[in-house]
Amino acid sequence: MSLIARHLEANGTATVILGSALDVVEHCGVPRFAFVDFPLGNPCGKPWDRAMQREIAAAAVSLFESASAPRTTLRLPYRWRQDESWRDGYLTVREADRAALRRKGEERRALRRKLREMGRVRRE
Amino acid sequence: MDETQAWQSALNDDTEDRSIRPGPASPVPYMARTRRYYQAQGFDKAYVWAHFDDVPWTPSAKPLARSTLALVTTSALYDRDATDPRHVASGSTATPPSRLYANDLSWDRNATHLDDRGAYFPVEPLAEMVRQGRLGALGKRFHCAPTEYSQRRTREADAPEIHARCQEDGVDIALLVPL
Numbered sequence: 001m002s003l004i005a006r007h008l009e010a011n012g013t014a015t016v017i018l019g020s021a022l023d024v025v026e027h028c029g030v031p032r033f034a035f036v037d038f039p040l041g042n043p044c045g046k047p048w049d050r051a052m053q054r055e056i057a058a059a060a061v062s063l064f065e066s067a068s069a070p071r072t073t074l075r076l077p078y079r080w081r082q083d084e085s086w087r088d089g090y091l092t093v094r095e096a097d098r099a100a101l102r103r104k105g106e107e108r109r110a111l112r113r114k115l116r117e118m119g120r121v122r123r124e
Numbered sequence: 125m126d127e128t129q130a131w132q133s134a135l136n137d138d139t140e141d142r143s144i145r146p147g148p149a150s151p152v153p154y155m156a157r158t159r160r161y162y163q164a165q166g167f168d169k170a171y172v173w174a175h176f177d178d179v180p181w182t183p184s185a186k187p188l189a190r191s192t193l194a195l196v197t198t199s200a201l202y203d204r205d206a207t208d209p210r211h212v213a214s215g216s217t218a219t220p221p222s223r224l225y226a227n228d229l230s231w232d233r234n235a236t237h238l239d240d241r242g243a244y245f246p247v248e249p250l251a252e253m254v255r256q257g258r259l260g261a262l263g264k265r266f267h268c269a270p271t272e273y274s275q276r277r278t279r280e281a282d283a284p285e286i287h288a289r290c291q292e293d294g295v296d297i298a299l300l301v302p303l
Contacts, residue, residue, distance in 0.1 A: 001269060003275060005300050006180055007287060008286070013296070015297070016299050041233075041237075043301055044243050047236065048242075053246060057249035070179035071179055080235070090154075097164075105167060120207060124277065124281045
C-alpha cells in the first residue's frame with residue numbers, strides 16, 4: 001500500500017496511510033502515516049467500538065491538514081488491551097514448530113510451481 | 125551451513141528486534157518476524173522490503189471541507205482463494221458491501237478477527253464526516269488494492285490503475301488502509 005500512496009502522491013493526489021505495520025511503512029517512506037498500534041487486521045479501531053473507530057478515522061483525515069512535510073507519522077494513543085502478549089504471537093518461530101514450518105514452505109513452493117505451470121499468474 | 129545451523133542463525137537474527145524493541149509495548153518488528161518466518165519455511169532469498177530515500181509530496185490543495193476523498197483498502201470484494209490472481213477492483217461508497225474479504229492476506233488471526241468491517245474499512249465514519257461538513261465528499265467508488273509479492277507489479281500496474289480510477293472519480297485526496 002505504501003507504493004500506491006507514493007504513486008498517487010507523485011501524481012498530484014495527497015495521501016494518508018492508516019495502518020499498523022510501523023516498521024514496514026516507515027522503511028518504505030510515505031508522505032503521511034497514521035499509526036495505530038493494534039494487531040494487523042484492525043487499523044481502524046477495535047471491532048464494534050464505533051466511538052473509537054470514529055476518532056481514529058477523524059485523526060487520520062486530520063493529517064491532510066496538519067502534516068507539513070513527507071515522512072510524517074502520527075502515533076495514535078490507543079492500546080489494544082492491558083495484556084501486551086498479543087505482540088509476541090504474530091509469525092513467531094518456535095523451535096517446536098520447525099518441522100511443520102518447513103513442510104508448509106515446501107507446500108507453498110510446490111503450489112507456486114504448479115500455478116506457474118498452469119498459467120494462473122498475472123502477466124502484466 | 126547445515127539445516128540446524130541455518131535454523132539457529134535464523135532464530136538469532138534479531139538485530140532488528142533489539143534496535144526497535146526495547147520494551148514490552150514497542151511496535152511489533154514485522155520485517156524481522158517475516159524474515160525469520162520465511163527463512164524457517166526454507167525460502168532461500170529474504171524478501172526485500174521497498175525502501176526509498178526520497179518521498180513524494182503533494183500538499184492538500186483544498187480545505188478538507190471541499191475535498192473529495194478516495195478510500196483504498198487491501199481487502200477484496202469476494203472471498204479470494206489464495207491461488208486466485210489479484211486485480212484492482214472497486215465498489216460503491218454510497219452502498220458499500222456489507223462484507224469485505226481478506227482470508228488470503230496475512231493479518232493477526234490469533235489476536236483478532238475481521239467480523240466487524242468497521243475495524244478495517246472506515247466508510248461509515250468518513251460518510252459521517254461528510255454529513256457533518258468536515259469532509260467535502262467521498263469518491264463515488266472505493267478501491268481494492270491487490271497485495272502483491274512483486275513490487276514491480278504494484279508500481280507499474282496496480283498503482284497507475286488506482287490513480288486512473290481516482291482521476292475518473294475526481295478525487296483530491298486518498299486514505300489508504302492496509303490490513
